[in-house]
Amino acid sequence: MKTPPSHRLRSGFSLIEISLVIGLLLGLAAFATMNVTAVRDWQRGKDAAVSIQAVFSAQRAYMSDHPTADIADVSAAELQAYLPEGWSSIPTAISLTGETLNLNHTVMPPQWRLGSTAYDPSGSGNDGLWDAGH
Template sequence: MTLVIMVLLALISVGMYSGSAIKTWRLGRQASESLRSVYTAQKLYLADNPTVAVTSLTPTLLIPYLTNKATSMPTVTSLTGATLNIKVTVFPPVVDSGSGVAYDPSGSPTDSLWDVGE
């Protein structure tokens, strides 16, 4: 009986850990999709306006070029639940941590989680 209870507790623990990892992955994937939308908008805008510097881009300029016909710039939810903005003055765009530093808890700039990827 004790062995059965221990096995059940172990399975529950594995399930809880997996659920947390999936939630983290899902947030990173959603952030990446938002970033790709802004990245595409940047490329489309710069194709129409080749003399404009990337550093002078603003969300207002890019909103008409968003692929999903959005009426506002997408935001990203951090691992702690905070709403973060996307920095459009760099190419490719990055999630702004609020202090001007790129937010990427995955640790890799090319894994397509919290970034545009390759």
């Protein structure tokens, strides 16, 4: 007859092992959240840049057909006819903080406006992010 061992068989995980796994999962979740936020901000900037480039293209096309016109006097309705294929109206965009931006199409190149101020969080007026990038 065999005698049972005096020590108990170990099953399951220790508190230290569970704590390490939970800490690792929390760290990965925090890292993923930071990256998702950065990608979302970059995507908003690129979407805004594509929209503003479409309007800038429409402005140039309009001015080539009406060389004596003043861009400040051109209405959104007149400019809409010159937007590239697939664009049916003057676009809007979302800022990094979630506010709706309006496009000032009466200046050339056009600018995103948050209220009455120009909006370009990239800090550069010619980097192609939040602006026409020329």
